[in-house]
Amino acid sequence: MKIIACLLMACAAAMAHSQQPGPSAAPVNQGRTDAAAPNPLDQLSFLKGDWSGKQNFNNQGGPAMAGEATDRIDLCIAGRYLCEMLSTTLPGRKPTDTRHFISYDKATGKYTAWWFNDTSTHPMGFSGDLIGGKLVLMSDAAAAGPVLRATYENPSAETLSFTLEMRTGEGWTKLFVSTYSKKSAAATN
Numbered sequence: 001m002k003i004i005a006c007l008l009m010a011c012a013a014a015m016a017h018s019q020q021p022g023p024s025a026a027p028v029n030q031g032r033t034d035a036a037a038p039n040p041l042d043q044l045s046f047l048k049g050d051w052s053g054k055q056n057f058n059n060q061g062g063p064a065m066a067g068e069a070t071d072r073i074d075l076c077i078a079g080r081y082l083c084e085m086l087s088t089t090l091p092g093r094k095p096t097d098t099r100h101f102i103s104y105d106k107a108t109g110k111y112t113a114w115w116f117n118d119t120s121t122h123p124m125g126f127s128g129d130l131i132g133g134k135l136v137l138m139s140d141a142a143a144a145g146p147v148l149r150a151t152y153e154n155p156s157a158e159t160l161s162f163t164l165e166m167r168t169g170e171g172w173t174k175l176f177v178s179t180y181s182k183k184s185a186a187a188t189n
Contacts, residue, residue, distance in 0.1 A: 040104035040111070041082060043130055046154035047073045047102075048082070051180035055088045058174045065090070069178045071162070076101075088178075102135075113137050113150075126150060148175075158182045 055069040067090040076083040084100035097118040105112045105127070113126040126148075128137035135152040139145075147167040154160050160180045165172040 039079060040106075041075065041079070041102075044082060044102065044111070044135060046133075046157075047084070047135070047152055047160065048075070049073060049160070050183040051160050052183055053178060053180035055176050055178040057176045067091075069180065071160070071178070071180055086178075102137075111135060111137065124148075 049072075051071040051073070053069050055067045057065040057067075059065045067088040069086070069088045071084060071086045073082055073084045075081070080103055082100075082102040084102065086098040086100065087095045089095040099116045100113055101116075102111060102113045104110075108127065110127040110129060113128075114123040115126065116123045124139055124145075125143065126137035126139050128135065128150075130136075133153065137150045139148040141147050149165045149167070149172060151163045151165075152160065153163075158181055160182070162178040162180070164175045164177075166175055167173075
């Protein structure tokens, strides 16, 4: 009986070990299997950094509403994801707490994202492409809630903008635009 139990434990350990990528696991690579294959997340390197700026809301003709915004974007989880940590502080309110994880799905050839925030108990899923140097992600039209479009662009090496829009009929309504400047190395230490 002890021998059978030991064999079962050894088989389980071997199977678990074979499912874990080793420290030299190849990065996500658009279906290529050679170790020199480019990581599609490298094309999003313009997003990486420690950013601060303003988030200006479309208040639909009401008084202007803007908040102080921060955004930190780095590679994480063995280089398979970009982790984006966002926060906006509006006057008289506590800072928001949001995480976006962006990856690349080689099966669909699309960038994918999962958004977690402090106002929802479930993440929101997005997918999209690099279009003209901009990362454009759309929420799933079949999911509950409005269809959203998120656009990241980098007008210069020291600036980043993030625009969130909502589908309204055949068009799009801008919900907000965040405009960031890259924090200096001295400011981030």
